Amino acid sequence: MIEYRSIGKTFADGTEAVGDFSLVLPSRTTTVFVGSSGCGKTTLLRMVNRMVDPSRGQVLIDDVDIATRNRVELRRSIGYVMQNAGLLPHRKVIDNVATVLRLNGVGKKEARDRSYAVLETVGLDTSLATKYPSQLSGGQQQRVGVARGLVSDPNILLMDEPFGAVDPIVREELQTELLRLQRDLDKTIVFVTHDIDEAFLLGDQVVILKKGGEVAQVGSPADILAAPADDFVRSFVGIDKGSRTLHVEERDGVRVVVDGTGKATGVLESS
Amino acid sequence: MRWFENNTDKVVDLLLSHVWLSVVPIVLGFVIAVPIGWYANRHPRVRGVLLTMAGVLYTVPSLALFLILPSIIGTGFLDPLNVVVALTMYAVAIMARSASDAFGSVSPGVLDAATAAGFAPAGRAFQVELPLAGPVLVAGLRVVAVSTVSLVSVGALTGVNNLGSLFTEGYRTDNDAEILVGVIGIVALALVFDGLIVLAGRLLLPWSRSSRSTTRSPVSPIMSFAQHLRGGRV
Numbered sequence: 001m002i003e004y005r006s007i008g009k010t011f012a013d014g015t016e017a018v019g020d021f022s023l024v025l026p027s028r029t030t031t032v033f034v035g036s037s038g039c040g041k042t043t044l045l046r047m048v049n050r051m052v053d054p055s056r057g058q059v060l061i062d063d064v065d066i067a068t069r070n071r072v073e074l075r076r077s078i079g080y081v082m083q084n085a086g087l088l089p090h091r092k093v094i095d096n097v098a099t100v101l102r103l104n105g106v107g108k109k110e111a112r113d114r115s116y117a118v119l120e121t122v123g124l125d126t127s128l129a130t131k132y133p134s135q136l137s138g139g140q141q142q143r144v145g146v147a148r149g150l151v152s153d154p155n156i157l158l159m160d161e162p163f164g165a166v167d168p169i170v171r172e173e174l175q176t177e178l179l180r181l182q183r184d185l186d187k188t189i190v191f192v193t194h195d196i197d198e199a200f201l202l203g204d205q206v207v208i209l210k211k212g213g214e215v216a217q218v219g220s221p222a223d224i225l226a227a228p229a230d231d232f233v234r235s236f237v238g239i240d241k242g243s244r245t246l247h248v249e250e251r252d253g254v255r256v257v258v259d260g261t262g263k264a265t266g267v268l269e270s271s
Numbered sequence: 272m273r274w275f276e277n278n279t280d281k282v283v284d285l286l287l288s289h290v291w292l293s294v295v296p297i298v299l300g301f302v303i304a305v306p307i308g309w310y311a312n313r314h315p316r317v318r319g320v321l322l323t324m325a326g327v328l329y330t331v332p333s334l335a336l337f338l339i340l341p342s343i344i345g346t347g348f349l350d351p352l353n354v355v356v357a358l359t360m361y362a363v364a365i366m367a368r369s370a371s372d373a374f375g376s377v378s379p380g381v382l383d384a385a386t387a388a389g390f391a392p393a394g395r396a397f398q399v400e401l402p403l404a405g406p407v408l409v410a411g412l413r414v415v416a417v418s419t420v421s422l423v424s425v426g427a428l429t430g431v432n433n434l435g436s437l438f439t440e441g442y443r444t445d446n447d448a449e450i451l452v453g454v455i456g457i458v459a460l461a462l463v464f465d466g467l468i469v470l471a472g473r474l475l476l477p478w479s480r481s482s483r484s485t486t487r488s489p490v491s492p493i494m495s496f497a498q499h500l501r502g503g504r505v
Contacts, residue, residue: 051387076389086384090402090478103389132478148388 001027001062002048002156002188008056009043009213017043018054018213025205027155030182030189032203034196035236040213041192045158048190049078061156076104079149079157079187083164085141087133087148094119094129097148104152115151122147123177139170146178150185159191163198175201196237200225208233274448282437286456288351289433292423293464295355297416300362305408307363308370309396318371325364333357333422337429354426361422362415369411373404406479409472416464424457434460 002025009018018040025031033041046052047059050071058065066074079100087096094115101111119126122143133141142162149157163171175198182189193199199206200221208216208224210232217229225244228234238244242260248268249258255268275282311318336357338348346352377400385399424435437453440446473480 049387051383072389072391075387080384080387082380082384082387084380086380086387088381088385088399088403089378090399090405090476100388103394134478 001025001060002190003060003063004044004047004057005060006057007044007047007054007059007213009040009047009052010055016212021057021213021215023207023215023218025188025190027188028186029204030191030202031205031207032191032193032199033207033209034193034199034203035209035216036194039209039211041194041209042160044209044213045160045190045192048156048158049075049080051075076100076152077154077156079152079154081142081145081149081157081159081162083161085133085138085145087141087144089133092130092132093124093136093144096133096144097151100148100152106152115147118147118151119144121150121181137170138166139174142166142170142174143177146174146181150181150187155188157187157189159189161192161194164193164195171198178202200237208236274446275452278449282434282452282456285432285434285436286460289420289423289435289457289460292351292354292358292426292431292433293416293420293460296358296362297412297419297464299355299359300366300415300419301408301412303359304363304366305370305401307367308372309374309400311367311371312374322368322371325367328360329364333361333425334428336360337426349430351426351431353429354423354431358419358422362419365415365418366411369414370404370408373407373411374400376407377403402476405472405476409468409476413465413468416468417461420457420461420464424453 004021004023007018007021008016010016021040021044023031033044035041043052047054048061048066050066050069053067058067060066087093088099091099094112097115097118098111101114102108106114116126116129119129124140124143124147128136128140128144133144136144142165145162149159163174166174179202189202191199191202196208199208203221205218206221206224207218210216216236217224217233224233224237225239228237228239231240234240243263245260246257246265248255250256255270256264257266257268258264307321311321337353340346340353340357341348341350344352344356346356381403382395382399385395390399423433424438427433427435427439434453434456437449437456441449441453
């Protein structure tokens with residue numbers, strides 16, 4: 001369990017990234033921070049592995065204030081996947097994945113074996129293992145990034161817009177893959193995105209943020225759609241644009257689902 | 272070329288001392304400049320001061336430095352150490368700027384990812400920053416190498432024997448063949464050094480060729496060498 005207690009963050013130049021933020025992220029679920037740029041979502045994510053230290057308040061992991069923990073060791077115990085994968089260009093794919101294990105003191109041979117195994121888990125052909133990151137496509141690099149985040153089997157996985165830089169088709173593949181992985185692995189995932197569709201697809205708990213880390217609404221995707229807290233949320237999730245308000249029309253005895261703009265989106269099957 | 276055949280032993284001796292007088296400053300200069308460049312890159316304010324100092328140092332004519340040094344470090348006027356120390360200073364002056372640029376060329380995103388993965392600061396510096404700065408460091412080292420090889424010859428004027436002695440002696444005795452052997456020897460030595468550094472770079476940085484087709488040095492070593500031959504530095 002991750003808990004933010006009255007967190008605030010003012011950067012050295014005086015900008016307030018987060019005003020006053022409190023939230024509990026239950027274990028083995030995916031929490032998605034979603035909002036436009038400047039809403040503090042990445043800052044909040046990076047507080048979990050002390051890449052950013054809060055100016056006020058505490059972050060707790062399993063009831064331990066992480067300010068009391070050595071930051072390097074803390075980071076080694078948490079998986080981190082970032083936009084553009086952030087792979088080390090001078091190390092081969094397999095060594096990029098094994099790096100985290102080696103930092104954790106795992107022997108060379110075991111690190112290699114486990115890295116090969118996790119490459120398969122994320123759906124990468126092991127023939128890519130001896131290539132350098134620059135020889136891979138963006139989607140493949142991102143899978144390596146996910147493999148690196150998972151290889152030490154951390155309880156917590158932080159994902160900072162991990163699929164933001166790949167094309168829509170690959171993004172969809174990676175999202176599906178992540179859902180499958182999460183079913184098997186049961187990690188506590190903190191995921192940051194500006195894409196509300198991605199947030200609703202992946203999140204058990206979705207946190208919609210306004211400027212300065214102010215929470216607009218927290219809830220499951222269904223809760224948020226059923227009862228948007230205010231106009232900001234309504235507009236952010238797209239209810240006012242009509243793409244989320246669906247109704248059923250009969251066509252030749254088939255019930256077709258049509259959205260608010262009149263576009264047919266699917267067929268309703270009788271259960 | 273009869274002169275060369277009759278004086279092979281002498282030329283080889285001078286070549287060996289030229290190699291020695293070049294290698295030590297190149298290696299020392301690199302080892303000293305890399306940490307300076309690393310530090311300068313992390314501290315923008317220090318960077319300006321350090322690099323300005325290095326630039327000023329580099330404008331001191333080498334011959335003057337060879338002659339001033341004995342009174343500063345207490346060596347004899349004919350001591351080869353004067354040449355080694357002076358050329359190390361020049362090497363540091365050139366290399367510190369290259370090294371600072373080299374560390375500046377490393378992608379901040381990669382460094383951020385390395386930190387997040389759990390690299391401690393020292394581990395990150397040696398295992399991530401240093402290798403990634405490699406291609407630009409190599410480019411800088413190539414300039415230092417050819418410039419040092421050519422500068423060593425100026426040392427001959429202060430009585431420190433090396434291939435440059437063939438210039439002074441050949442000039443004195445009006446022996447064009449001797450001067451020519453000196454020129455060819457120095458150019459060849461510079462090219463060998465340059466080739467060795469490029470080769471070492473390819474072996475040590477195999478990844479850099481997969482991401483960029485060529486690693487080009489900011490200043491062509493041959494150009495800077497030509498400048499020295501024209502006497503720009505004497």
